[in-house]
Amino acid sequence: MRQGEISLAGLLALFSLYLMYKSTELPIGYISGQGPGGGFWPFWLSLGMLLSCVTIAYNWWRGRSPAAVSQEPLMDAFGWRTVALVGGGVVAFVALIPIISMYGAICLFMIYYLHFLGRHSWLLTLTIAIVLPVALFFFFEGAMYISMPQGLPFTQPFFDMMYDIIY
Amino acid sequence: MEVFSLIADGVLTAVQPVNLLLIVIGVTVGLFIGAMPGLGSVNGVAILLPVTFLVPPTGAIIFLAAIYYGAMYGGAISSVALGIPGASTAVATTFDGRPLALQGRASLALVTAALASFVGGTVATVFFSLFAPLLADVALSFGPPEIFALMLLAFATFVGLGGDDISKTIFSICFGLVLAAVGFDTISGEPRLVLFDIQGFLRGIGFIVLAIGVYGIGEMLWTIEQTRGEVTTTNPKMTAKGLASDTKEAVHRGWKGTWIGSILGFFVGVLPAAGATPGSLMAYGVAKMTSRTPEEFGRGSPDGVAAPEAANNSASTGSMLPMLTLGIPGSPTTAILLGGMVMWGLTPGPRLFIDESEFVWGLIGSFYISNLVAVLINLAFIPLFIWMLRMPFTILAPLIFVLSIVGGFAASRSMHDLWLIVIFGIAAFFMRKFDYPLAPAVLAIVLGPIAEPTLRQSLLLSSGDPMIFFTRPIAAPIMVIAIVLILLPAVKLLRRKRHMAEG
Numbered sequence: 001m002r003q004g005e006i007s008l009a010g011l012l013a014l015f016s017l018y019l020m021y022k023s024t025e026l027p028i029g030y031i032s033g034q035g036p037g038g039g040f041w042p043f044w045l046s047l048g049m050l051l052s053c054v055t056i057a058y059n060w061w062r063g064r065s066p067a068a069v070s071q072e073p074l075m076d077a078f079g080w081r082t083v084a085l086v087g088g089g090v091v092a093f094v095a096l097i098p099i100i101s102m103y104g105a106i107c108l109f110m111i112y113y114l115h116f117l118g119r120h121s122w123l124l125t126l127t128i129a130i131v132l133p134v135a136l137f138f139f140f141e142g143a144m145y146i147s148m149p150q151g152l153p154f155t156q157p158f159f160d161m162m163y164d165i166i167y
Numbered sequence: 168m169e170v171f172s173l174i175a176d177g178v179l180t181a182v183q184p185v186n187l188l189l190i191v192i193g194v195t196v197g198l199f200i201g202a203m204p205g206l207g208s209v210n211g212v213a214i215l216l217p218v219t220f221l222v223p224p225t226g227a228i229i230f231l232a233a234i235y236y237g238a239m240y241g242g243a244i245s246s247v248a249l250g251i252p253g254a255s256t257a258v259a260t261t262f263d264g265r266p267l268a269l270q271g272r273a274s275l276a277l278v279t280a281a282l283a284s285f286v287g288g289t290v291a292t293v294f295f296s297l298f299a300p301l302l303a304d305v306a307l308s309f310g311p312p313e314i315f316a317l318m319l320l321a322f323a324t325f326v327g328l329g330g331d332d333i334s335k336t337i338f339s340i341c342f343g344l345v346l347a348a349v350g351f352d353t354i355s356g357e358p359r360l361v362l363f364d365i366q367g368f369l370r371g372i373g374f375i376v377l378a379i380g381v382y383g384i385g386e387m388l389w390t391i392e393q394t395r396g397e398v399t400t401t402n403p404k405m406t407a408k409g410l411a412s413d414t415k416e417a418v419h420r421g422w423k424g425t426w427i428g429s430i431l432g433f434f435v436g437v438l439p440a441a442g443a444t445p446g447s448l449m450a451y452g453v454a455k456m457t458s459r460t461p462e463e464f465g466r467g468s469p470d471g472v473a474a475p476e477a478a479n480n481s482a483s484t485g486s487m488l489p490m491l492t493l494g495i496p497g498s499p500t501t502a503i504l505l506g507g508m509v510m511w512g513l514t515p516g517p518r519l520f521i522d523e524s525e526f527v528w529g530l531i532g533s534f535y536i537s538n539l540v541a542v543l544i545n546l547a548f549i550p551l552f553i554w555m556l557r558m559p560f561t562i563l564a565p566l567i568f569v570l571s572i573v574g575g576f577a578a579s580r581s582m583h584d585l586w587l588i589v590i591f592g593i594a595a596f597f598m599r600k601f602d603y604p605l606a607p608a609v610l611a612i613v614l615g616p617i618a619e620p621t622l623r624q625s626l627l628l629s630s631g632d633p634m635i636f637f638t639r640p641i642a643a644p645i646m647v648i649a650i651v652l653i654l655l656p657a658v659k660l661l662r663r664k665r666h667m668a669e670g
Contacts, residue, residue: 001601008601012338019345022360026352035627038352038359041619045341045348052338065332067601074600079392086391087593090384090568094585102576106569113568118561128562136573144200144210146577 001070006060013053019046089113101151101159103133142166173524174296177532180525181229189222189230190533194541197237198548202245204379204574207254208238208483208500216507224511225526229533231504232487236288236537239443239480240545243280243472247273248552249567251382251574255374255613256443256479259451261382262606263464263471270467274410277549279417279469280476283425285542287477290429291436291484292534299488299520302437307493309438311624312635316645317438318618321445322611323652324452333656335603343608346372347615354623367583374613375578376587381605383571384592387564389599410549417469424454424474432478436485443482444613450478456652484534491515491527 020043027037028044060068075083089112096105110129114120140146141162150159180186193215200211211234219227242257247264260280267276294302309317326336349360350371361368428450435446454474455464464471483500490501494515508515513523520527555563575588595605629635636646 005601008597019360022362026355026357026359030626030631035354035631036623038355038357041622042345042348042360045345048341049338049345052334052341055334056332056338059332059334065602075392083388083392083596086564087388087596090572090592091589093568094572094582094589097572097576097585098582102573106573109569110565113565114562118559118565120561132566132569136569140573140577144206144577146580148573148576149582 001067001072001074002060004074005065005067006057009053009056009060013050013057016046016049016053020050085117086113089117097149097151099151101155102148103137104151104155106133106136137162138166170296173528174532174535176525177528177530178535179532180225180529181533181536185222186226186229186529186533187536189226190233190537190540191544193230193233194237194240194537194544197234197239198241198244198541198544199237200234201238201241201254202248202552203241204245204249204251204383204570206574206577207242207256208235209503210577211235211238212500212503216503219507219511224508224513225529227507227511228504228526228530229537231507232530232533233537233540235483235500235504236480236534236541237544239288239483240281240284240541242479243284243476244277244552247276247280247472248555249383249570250386251567251571252378252609255378256447256482257475258378258444258606258609258613259447259475260472260479262451262475263466263468266465266467267469267472272413272467274549274553275413275416275469276467276472277552278410278413278546279421279472281542281545281549282414282417283421283428283473283477284480284545285538286425287429287432287479287481288484288534288538288541290477291433291481292531292538294433295484295488295534296531299492302488305437308641310639311621311628312639312642313645314438315618315621315625316636316642316649317435318445318614318621320645320649320652321449321452321614322618323649324449324456326607326653326656332602332604333660336607339604339607340611343377343611344615344618346377346608347612348619353616353620365583367581367587370579370581370583372587372612373579373584374609376575376584377591377612378609379571379575380588380591381595381609383567383575384588385595385599385605387567388592388596391564392596410546417473421469421473423458424450424468424470424472425477427454427457428474428477428479429481432481433485435478436482437488442486443479444610445617446482446485447475447479448610448614450474452652480538487530491519491530 023039023043023046026039028039029037030040031037056065059065063069089109093105093109096108100108107129110132111125114125114128115122140148150156181190196215197208197211200206201208212231215231215234219230222230238254239256242252242254243260243264246252246257246260247268250261250265250268252258252261264276264280267273322340326333326340345360349362349368351357351369352359358369428447431450431453432443432446435449436443451471451474454470455461458464458468458470460468486501487504490505494505505515513519513526558566571588572585575585598605625635626633635642637643
């Protein structure tokens with residue numbers, strides 16, 4: 001945790017510097033007759049972020065924050081594995097949306113999570129994995145008029161069939 | 168006395184069978200739309216606007232106002248049951264609503280939210296009925312310096328929310344404000360902070376993207392990691408007796424927050440450009456500061472649920488006031504309502520109360536009825552929302568992930584924003600591990616688009632002299648209170664250190 005605290009503060013300080021640099025693409029001072037420039041607000045706030053990071057580092061050096069004096073690891077192997085499996089599943093879910101459509105990705109994600117991570121039966125898994133995207137389809141496309149990504153052209157027959165039901 | 172007879176006429180208009188039916192349908196639809204993460208009253212009102220051409224203008228605005236009310240009640244359901252604020256107005260509700268749900272007391276949180284919303288909405292409607300023209304004049308005297316001072320006060324009230332590590336809280340606030348500045352500079356119209364030159368950032372970063380990332384993805388990962396995947400379901404009790412005792416407890420332990428939220432929310436809601444979100448945050452902050460047990464806030468205090476919920480409903484009613492009397496919408500939803508009124512041939516402004524008095528008082532009457540219908544429908548649906556919490560966590564967790572992603576897309580219609588949600592979620596998980604408070608960042612991204620232009624306009628008015636905030640009669644006291652509140656945690660910390668050094 002101790003090493004993580006200063007590493008994260010360093011990373012956030014670098015990000016703050018980057019934001020300060022990007023802010024200077026617009027004027028950061030007062031322009032006569034126009035007021036503060038477009039970069040004024042984000043520049044000084046990014047500086048505030050940087051100064052906060054410096055204070056966090058100072059507190060770390062003085063051992064004032066709980067993480068700065070902790071000898072515990074950030075996560076054990078089980079924690080890393082759990083986060084990787086769940087977080088990885090969410091990343092894969094989003095990555096699949098432009099390929100197999102929002103509803104297809106929901107179906108696959110639910111199968112992955114319910115059966116492989118949650119150890120639920122195939123009956124329950126498949127029931128939820130099919131009913132949920134269909135219900136969401138009717139809610140968003142039918143009731144709310146919000147179109148979700150439809151993926152690559154091979155998903156079109158499915159959407160044609162579903163739109164026939166709505167309209 | 169004339170006001171009371173006008174209100175009575177208005178209530179009679181609202182309880183006509185067609186209008187009453189519209190209220191019931193509107194509130195129910197609004198409740199479910201508001202409970203969906205990513206969708207709020209603005210979606211419901213915008214989508215159902217064309218439907219209102221089927222009924223006369225009075226029925227139409229009553230229907231839309233009922234959706235607005237229903238969605239305001241519904242926002243709390245998502246905050247309590249899923250831990251994701253469905254709309255910016257319900258961010259503060261998660262602070263205590265979610266801890267209560269995790270303690271198996273979701274029904275107490277939901278009952279408190281419903282009752283507080285009812286009181287907030289009713290108090291605001293009474294204020295609205297009695298002081299509409301007077302308050303419209305007061306609201307007009309709020310210029311950019313006053314609004315900026317009010318924003319600073321909103322920030323000041325939640326500086327204390329981040330815990331003891333002030334530097335991490337300040338980082339979080341600044342981070343949220345910078346994220347709000349991404350996209351275009353609204354004054355010069357030039358692209359600004361297009362990070363890593365990715366064109367998707369030209370659209371800016373919406374509140375909902377950060378909120379869903381932090382609460383929908385980051386918080387869930389954190390819960391799963393902390394409990395090592397062995398999350399015990401909250402198993403809340405749901406019986407008629409339990410509901411009655413929760414109602415009693417909600418009244419007993421949430422009355423103070425309810426009153427603070429009801430009154431403060433209305434006055435903040437009345438101000439153009441302020442609205443329900445700063446109102447709910449300030450109510451939460453004030454309820455915490457004035458509480459005898461501030462340490463309970465953030466751990467499941469009914470007052471912490473009641474204050475923002477009463478405030479956001481009160482402010483929603485308040486924000487209708489500048490719309491009707493001045494033609495200035497106080498929120499995106501009232502902007503759509505305003506558009507609807509113009510389409511129906513009504514002209515909002517000072518003469519509306521005279522020229523279209525039946526319409527105006529019918530609408531005000533519908534506020535009373537909508538509130539009553541909303542609280543009854545909300546209480547009736549609480550068992551359904553509680554049932555949702557009884558699901559095994561291995562079913563609830565993927566459902567929350569799916570609703571986060573689907574809701575995130577529905578709000579922004581952009582894959583770029585979906586990837587941002589995932590990135591914010593993973594970043595929030597690691598920042599949470601190191602005790603960075605993330606609620607201030609979410610609140611800052613909501614208030615940033617109001618705070619920045621008002622600061623710049625104020626400095627332009629004064630030719631760059633910051634003393635403008637201390638020389639105007641309304642802005643000056645607000646600024647002084649805000650500065651005192653900002654310095655308070657630092658003073659408390661110094662005093663504590665001195666005590667420790669002495670002891």
